[in-house]
Amino acid sequence: MATRVRPSSKRCAVIGGSGFLGRHLVEKLLDRGYSVSVFDIRQSYELPGVTFYQGDLCDKQALLAALKDVSLVFHCASPSPASDDRALFERVNIQGTQTVIQTCIESGVQRLVLTSSASVVFEGTDVKNGREDLPYAKKPIDYYTKTKIEQEKLVLKACDKQKGFLTVAIRPHGIFGPRDPQLVPILVDTARRGKMKFIIGDGTNLVDFTFVENVVHGHILAAERLRADSPICGKPYHITNDEPIRFWDFMSQVLVGLGYPPPRYHLPYSLVYGLALLLWLLSVLLSPLISFKPTFTPMRVALAGTYHYYNCKRAKEDLGYTPVVSLKDAIARTIESYPHLRCEA
Numbered sequence: 643m644a645t646r647v648r649p650s651s652k653r654c655a656v657i658g659g660s661g662f663l664g665r666h667l668v669e670k671l672l673d674r675g676y677s678v679s680v681f682d683i684r685q686s687y688e689l690p691g692v693t694f695y696q697g698d699l700c701d702k703q704a705l706l707a708a709l710k711d712v713s714l715v716f717h718c719a720s721p722s723p724a725s726d727d728r729a730l731f732e733r734v735n736i737q738g739t740q741t742v743i744q745t746c747i748e749s750g751v752q753r754l755v756l757t758s759s760a761s762v763v764f765e766g767t768d769v770k771n772g773r774e775d776l777p778y779a780k781k782p783i784d785y786y787t788k789t790k791i792e793q794e795k796l797v798l799k800a801c802d803k804q805k806g807f808l809t810v811a812i813r814p815h816g817i818f819g820p821r822d823p824q825l826v827p828i829l830v831d832t833a834r835r836g837k838m839k840f841i842i843g844d845g846t847n848l849v850d851f852t853f854v855e856n857v858v859h860g861h862i863l864a865a866e867r868l869r870a871d872s873p874i875c876g877k878p879y880h881i882t883n884d885e886p887i888r889f890w891d892f893m894s895q896v897l898v899g900l901g902y903p904p905p906r907y908h909l910p911y912s913l914v915y916g917l918a919l920l921l922w923l924l925s926v927l928l929s930p931l932i933s934f935k936p937t938f939t940p941m942r943v944a945l946a947g948t949y950h951y952y953n954c955k956r957a958k959e960d961l962g963y964t965p966v967v968s969l970k971d972a973i974a975r976t977i978e979s980y981p982h983l984r985c986e987a
């Protein structure tokens with residue numbers, strides 16, 4: 643009878659490892675002595691110690707090759723929230739995640755760490771110091787959020803101590819840092835087009851922005867504590883910088899750091915939200931004729947004008963998590979990392 647060779651616990655795979663968070667995670671795993679396979683639809687870099695597998699996570703055969711002899715899998719792939727493509731989100735985040743789970747089980751993977759999102763409980767209204775036991779959003783604000791909820795449910799439900807397949811979900815919020823393709827580039831692009839003059843609402847709303855290295859730290863702690871006797875099996879964990887900041891203070895600090903003026907004039911939240919909704923509707927209705935992507939989407943306006951910060955006590959207690967980089971240092975390092983986005987005037 644053939645015996646299955648137990649894969650080394652230092653061999654892991656990062657699905658979505660070419661992305662912003664994925665690459666930071668890969669770099670830290672290498673530092674910690676892991677050998678890493680990256681599975682992604684694109685290859686964005688090369689590194690010694692990393693084997694790349696290019697493919698779509700919905701393709702089981704392609705995934706099987708990448709997960710061979712791997713005991714630990716991180717799943718941090720998702721289409722960008724900016725794509726607003728319902729069919730794509732459903733295919734990748736829901737059906738694709740089902741494929742990831744089945745392939746992990748078939749390949750003998752023992753631990754699966756999902757990158758979920760704290761936004762799974764966000765419905766466009768204030769969340770203050772939200773804990774993990776808040777219910778999932780009943781009316782998620784966009785398809786990205788809707789499919790991240792389904793994805794998290796699938797992964798947590800798949801946790802099975804009897805079968806030796808353990809899962810956990812990390813819920814970061816507002817990830818930022820060097821090489822982020824989203825937050826700082828969109829902010830700077832909006833400023834360069836003269837659209838960052840206004841503060842949406844009264845500007846006092848507190849939110850979490852989380853430095854990418856803290857998010858990576860949370861993932862690795864979760865992976866290394868994921869054992870059959872641990873309380874973390876099948877649970878979600880908020881990972882934040884644990885320093886909520888006013889949304890508009892954060893934006894202003896980044897803008898000023900890069901040489902742009904901070905926003906100054908206030909606009910009522912409900913007016914901007916209503917306009918964003920109208921623009922979004924127009925963009926959908928007119929899509930057969932013209933294609934335009936509004937900068938101020940309902941989701942972005944909601945995020946800019948409400949409170950959304952989360953309690954990470956559960957991660958502190960169960961994972962031994964504390965942020966490794968303070969918000970002040972994180973903002974300084976982020977600004978320094980974008981010399982090409984500085985204001986030239």
Ligand SMILES: NC(=O)C1=CN([C@@H]2O[C@H](COP(=O)(O)OP(=O)(O)OC[C@H]3O[C@@H](n4cnc5c(N)ncnc54)[C@H](O)[C@@H]3O)[C@@H](O)[C@H]2O)C=CC1
Pocket residue numbers: 657658659660661662663664681682683684697698699700717718719720721722734738757758759760790813814815816817818823824
């Ligand atoms: N950026 C943020 O503020 C937050 C992100 N997250 C989650 O963190 C994870 C990583 O996000 P980022 O690094 O910011 O995004 P990213 O867009 O930089 O990385 C995602 C990666 O997934 C890959 N990918 C997409 N579809 C795929 C497919 N069908 N098959 C294989 N690979 C595929 C992409 O090529 C990309 O490299 C995502 O799951 C996202 O939902 C959660 C909370 C906040």
Ligand SMILES: CC(C)CCC[C@@H](C)[C@H]1CC[C@H]2C3=C(CC[C@]12C)[C@@]1(C)CCC(=O)C[C@@H]1CC3
Pocket residue numbers: 723758759760761815816817824825828829832937938942943945946
């Ligand atoms: C145009 C301006 C009003 C805002 C510019 C910055 C925004 C692009 C970002 C501010 C908060 C960010 C955020 C996300 C994406 C980028 C922002 C909207 C997420 C939606 C990314 C995916 C998640 O899971 C949740 C994030 C919340 C915060």
